Amino acid sequence: xxxxxxxxxxxxxxxxxxxxxxxxxxxxxxxxxxxxxxxxxxxxxxxxxxxxxxxxxxxxxxxxxxxxxxxxxxxxxxxxxxxxxxxxxxxxxxxxxxxxxxxxxxxxxxxxxxxxxxxxxxxxxxxxxxxxxxxxxxxxxxxxxxxxxxxxxxxxxxxxxxxxxxxxxxxxxxxxxxxxxxxxxxxxxxxxxxxxxxxxxxxxxxxxxxxxxxxxxxxxxxxxxxxxxxxxxxxxxxxxxxxxxxxxxxxxxxxxxxxxxxxxxxxxxxxxxxxxxxxxxxxxxxxxxxxxxxxxxxxxxxxxxxxxxxxxxxxxxxxxxxxxxxxxxxxxxxxxxxxxxxxxxxxxxxxxxxxxxxxxxxxxxxxxxxxxxxxxxxxxxxxxxxxxxxxxxxxx
Amino acid sequence: xxxxxxxxxxxxxxxxxxxxxxxxxxxxxxxxxxxxxxxxxxxxxxxxxxxxxxxxxxxxxxxxxxxxxxxxxxxxxxxxxxxxxxxxxxxxxxxxxxxxxxxxxxxxxxxxxxxxxxxxxxxxxxxxxxxxxxxxxxxxxxxxxxxxxxxxxxxxxxxxxxxxxxxxxxxxxxxxxxxxxxxxxxxxxxxxxxxxxxxxxxxxxxxxxxxxxxxxxxxxxxxxxxxxxxxxxxxxxxxxxxxxxxxxxxxxxxxxxxxxxxxxxxxxxxxxxxxxxxxxxxxxxxxxxxxxxxxxxxxxxxxxxxxxxxxxxxxxxxxxxxxxxxxxxxxxxxxxxxxxxxxxxxxxxxxxxxxxxxxxxxxxxxxxxxxxxxxxxxxxxxxxxxxxxxxxxxxxxxxxxxxxxxxxxxxxxxxxxxxxxxxxxxxxxxxxxxxxxxxxxxxxxxxxxxxxxxxxxxxxxxxxxxxxxxxxxxxxxxxxxxxxxxxxxxxxxxxxxxxxxxxxxxxxxxxxxxxxxxxxxxxxxxxxxxxxxxxxxxxxxxxxxxxxxxxxxxxxxxxxxxxxxxxxxxxxxxxxxxxxxx
Numbered sequence: 015x016x017x018x019x020x021x022x023x024x025x026x027x028x029x030x031x032x033x034x035x036x037x038x039x040x041x042x043x044x045x046x047x048x049x050x051x052x053x054x055x056x057x058x059x060x061x062x063x064x065x066x067x068x069x070x071x072x073x074x075x076x077x078x079x080x081x082x083x084x085x086x087x088x089x090x091x092x093x094x095x096x097x098x099x100x101x102x103x104x105x106x107x108x109x110x111x112x113x114x115x116x117x118x119x120x121x122x123x124x125x126x127x128x129x130x131x132x133x134x135x136x137x138x139x140x141x142x143x144x145x146x147x148x149x150x151x152x153x154x155x156x157x158x159x160x161x162x163x164x165x166x167x168x169x170x171x172x173x174x175x176x177x178x179x180x181x182x183x184x185x186x187x188x189x190x191x192x193x194x195x196x197x198x199x200x201x202x203x204x205x206x207x208x209x210x211x212x213x214x215x216x217x218x219x220x221x222x223x224x225x226x227x228x229x230x231x232x233x234x235x236x237x238x239x240x241x242x243x244x245x246x247x248x249x250x251x252x253x254x255x256x257x258x259x260x261x262x263x264x265x266x267x268x269x270x271x272x273x274x275x276x277x278x279x280x281x282x283x284x285x286x287x288x289x290x291x292x293x294x295x296x297x298x299x300x301x302x303x304x305x306x307x308x309x310x311x312x313x314x315x316x317x318x319x320x321x322x323x324x325x326x327x328x329x330x331x332x333x334x335x336x337x338x339x340x341x342x343x344x345x346x347x348x349x350x351x352x353x354x355x356x357x358x359x360x361x362x363x364x365x366x367x368x369x370x371x372x373x374x375x376x377x378x379x380x381x382x383x384x385x386x387x388x389x390x391x392x393x394x395x396x397x398x399x400x401x402x403x404x405x406x407x408x409x410x
Numbered sequence: 411x412x413x414x415x416x417x418x419x420x421x422x423x424x425x426x427x428x429x430x431x432x433x434x435x436x437x438x439x440x441x442x443x444x445x446x447x448x449x450x451x452x453x454x455x456x457x458x459x460x461x462x463x464x465x466x467x468x469x470x471x472x473x474x475x476x477x478x479x480x481x482x483x484x485x486x487x488x489x490x491x492x493x494x495x496x497x498x499x500x501x502x503x504x505x506x507x508x509x510x511x512x513x514x515x516x517x518x519x520x521x522x523x524x525x526x527x528x529x530x531x532x533x534x535x536x537x538x539x540x541x542x543x544x545x546x547x548x549x550x551x552x553x554x555x556x557x558x559x560x561x562x563x564x565x566x567x568x569x570x571x572x573x574x575x576x577x578x579x580x581x582x583x584x585x586x587x588x589x590x591x592x593x594x595x596x597x598x599x600x601x602x603x604x605x606x607x608x609x610x611x612x613x614x615x616x617x618x619x620x621x622x623x624x625x626x627x628x629x630x631x632x633x634x635x636x637x638x639x640x641x642x643x644x645x646x647x648x649x650x651x652x653x654x655x656x657x658x659x660x661x662x663x664x665x666x667x668x669x670x671x672x673x674x675x676x677x678x679x680x681x682x683x684x685x686x687x688x689x690x691x692x693x694x695x696x697x698x699x700x701x702x703x704x705x706x707x708x709x710x711x712x713x714x715x716x717x718x719x720x721x722x723x724x725x726x727x728x729x730x731x732x733x734x735x736x737x738x739x740x741x742x743x744x745x746x747x748x749x750x751x752x753x754x755x756x757x758x759x760x761x762x763x764x765x766x767x768x769x770x771x772x773x774x775x776x777x778x779x780x781x782x783x784x785x786x787x788x789x790x791x792x793x794x795x796x797x798x799x800x801x802x803x804x805x806x807x808x809x810x811x812x813x814x815x816x817x818x819x820x821x822x823x824x825x826x827x828x829x830x831x832x833x834x835x836x837x838x839x840x841x842x843x844x845x846x847x848x849x850x851x852x853x854x855x856x857x858x859x860x861x862x863x864x865x866x867x868x869x870x871x872x873x874x875x876x877x878x879x880x881x882x883x884x885x886x887x888x889x890x891x892x893x894x895x896x897x898x899x900x901x902x903x904x905x906x907x908x909x910x911x912x913x914x915x916x917x918x919x920x921x922x923x924x925x926x927x928x929x930x931x932x933x934x935x936x937x938x939x940x941x942x943x944x945x946x947x948x949x950x951x952x953x954x955x956x957x958x959x960x961x962x963x964x965x966x967x968x969x970x971x972x973x974x975x976x977x978x979x980x981x982x983x984x985x986x987x988x989x990x991x992x
Contacts, residue, residue, distance in 0.1 A: 334986055
């Protein structure tokens with residue numbers, strides 16, 4: 015949807031807490047500089063932020079100014095500020111929030127399905143290969159994302175060759191809450207000198223959050239506010255997939271609550287809660303990861319044995335080939351009911367096959383060689399193409 | 411125990427030692443003198459006689475011969491002409507008789523009982539006078555005439571010409587022995603002079619024995635020491651028993667300066683990770699001695715030093731350079747485990763010109779090279795050696811390597827930086843469908859220039875020749891008839907990208923939601939008999955489908971046929987939407 019720059023928006027979603035609010039409710043945070051009279055705001059605990067994210071340290075004064083949209087004067091210090099914060103969680107909003115599109119993407123899936131690795135590798139790939147291919151960049155939209163992604167995700171995986179620890183449960187401890195990663199997708203607009211920007215917010219749910227009905231409540235809000243959902247499923251958690259997989263990949267016994275079909279059902283219930291009985295309209299990318307453990311099963315000429323497309327957008331034909339191929343594989347993996355369930359509950363979904371690491375990690379959760387991803391960009395490119403942020407390439 | 415399986419005629423430990431000793435001798439020599447036989451007897455124990463030792467050697471293919479005594483001084487006929495050797499070297503000759511007999515010498519000659527060519531000719535005043543009449547004009551005329559004049563003068567002394575020829579042959583071999591040439595290598599060098607092989611073996615044995623007698627043996631230094639161990643050489647090492655250098659007055663005077671080797675190169679050899687090939691251009695005068703050491707020499711390239719100083723640096727490489735097609739000399743060397751430097755020194759008499767130095771450290775190649783195909787694209791991964799900054803990746807169709815008649819035009823090479831490798835998840839290149847032999851060299855930044863490790867190689871198997879298929883409506887009138895009669899018929903169109911033999915195919919129809927991935931995933935509705943295919947001649951087959959649609963229509967190679975009959979073909983389906991038949 016194209017934003018009209020002059021009119022305030024009625025429905026905005028915070029990329030950090032995923033709560034909905036109208037644009038005029040956006041608050042400002044004092045800059046901390048001295049005002050004309052020499053007064054300064056002193057940092058103090060922010061109860062609103064603490065209620066969302068646990069203790070985040072003292073913050074400067076937040077206030078609402080309904081007369082101004084982009085800059086305001088702090089009523090305490092008298093200093094001018096351009097720092098805008100979410101009226102719900104008091105997170106500092108990205109610079110162009112409200113003036114550019116935003117796409118909240120919930121990344122969800124069972125425990126150990128590889129969500130965090132998937133997101134890390136995608137971002138890295140975007141920086142090195144996909145960005146060139148699309149003529150786009152995807153920098154972090156805030157300091158926390160920039161620092162955290164590099165330090166906690168990328169360095170650990172690419173330089174330390176170590177898989178991240180299992181994402182901790184949202185419900186477990188607010189102190190350890192991991193905020194969504196917010197990136198700014200920028201690409202060249204058709205007009206010279208102009209760019210098109212979109213905020214991408216990835217909320218990486220912990221696998222444990224989806225294993226019980228109680229713990230899923232906290233994730234309901236994120237899924238409800240998300241514009242699109244990436245559901246990561248692990249074929250090695252399926253009995254048929256385990257039968258066909260390379261032995262080295264079967265390091266852990268599957269847990270019944272991590273069964274992909276159960277995870278899909280729980281997520282669907284969360285999405286449908288409070289709505290009429292109808293199919294879910296949000297685009298759903300169903301990604302089967304860890305394909306490296308099953309590569310030997312794919313015949314020559316298979317869509318999952320092809321080179322990745324090199325086109326500057328989402329290659330629709332290739333994407334459909336993969337979709338159909340994975341759909342057929344589901345039957346081999348004893349996942350027929352997943353396909354049936356999706357047909358009955360979702361209006362728009364597509365299957366993807368990917369390998370984030372390109373090789374089976376060692377039992378001590380390390381990557382023995384270089385990270386060699388395969389098709390990790392496909393799901394997000396498809397979602398971005400649905401939101402008209404990247405081109406859809408249709409070949410005859 | 412005799413290693414080659416033949417039974418020993420000398421039971422007991424002495425016989426075993428004798429056999430082992432004879433085997434060791436035969437590794438380096440094809441001819442020995444009585445002194446070596448006596449030495450072998452002594453080494454084998456008291457029970458072994460000289461006759462037994464002789465027989466043991468002969469059984470190993472080693473001839474025992476009386477060795478000639480070698481002259482310590484040049485014959486007086488040329489001793490009076492110190493410029494003689496210099497004149498020869500300026501003419502690019504090793505033997506003065508080359509100027510007399512020309513190409514006739516190439517047919518072979520002997521020197522042990524006087525100079526005699528294989529065609530029966532002798533060296534005498536008459537022959538020399540004939541040669542003088544044919545002295546070439548031009549720049550070489552004076553030098554050429556000078557040598558022949560000296561020979562003509564010598565012809566007046568009985569036997570002097572024979573002594574000169576013998577001395578010259580010996581003087582070719584002696585420096586080589588000092589440089590560490592093996593006896594077999596000395597023999598080869600002698601035969602290259604066109605000396606009859608039997609005499610070449612005897613002379614090589616004599617020179618080697620003389621060298622062994624003159625060389626002090628250092629018991630602390632094993633024969634194959636690492637480069638850091640100083641040389642165990644030789645006539646230049648101060649020792650009372652060593653043959654003294656000829657008096658300065660009797661030394662030949664050289665007017666042409668020694669020229670160092672400036673283009674010594676070391677390169678790794680494909681498919682051999684433990685070998686490095688050294689190559690250099692031979693200088694116009696002098697012999698090239700390669701010396702290996704743990705550190706580079708302290709002398710700068712181009713410095714002329716005394717040969718005894720050169721001998722104190724590292725150890726010589728006991729090897730013979732082989733002329734290559736580009737007129738460069740080459741020598742293959744086993745890579746040492748430790749960092750080492752090889753220096754080329756141009757040696758003449760008591761001087762050595764220090765040439766260029768190359769580092770030949772055995773750097774570990776990339777490890778764990780693996781390849782994965784995605785159709786025509788191949789993704790390579792490997793583990794980098796420490797300090798490697800980039801890699802060179804070369805690939806070539808395997809057929810082109812195996813078939814020497816196929817030109818190597820298919821070889822391609824690219825460079826992959828380590829940063830790009832890490833960032834992009836390995837190295838990817840479109841290599842086509844054919845089997846490829848891929849080699850990867852790691853490049854390591856050295857102090858002054860880059861070093862390339864030995865290559866790691868891998869064979870990437872071929873994929874089948876792609877045969878594309880497509881599903882189309884039946885065209886024309888028959889298609890219209892099918893439509894009217896509500897018959898579900900489609901044309902399956904197959905098109906090969908290269909000439910190939912199409913194996914038997916089966917066409918499968920499936921009404922499941924998922925597309926069939928294997929022949930058993932649906933009902934076989936048609937069989938296509940295998941046949942040769944040409945890229946210009948697509949194959950169209952009309953397939954009758956079941957009454958109800960929609961359904962998936964896919965094509966598979968018949969799995970019932972034995973693997974060889976399935977051929978090397980990969981069926982490439984069309985976009986999946988085209989496989990859906992209503």
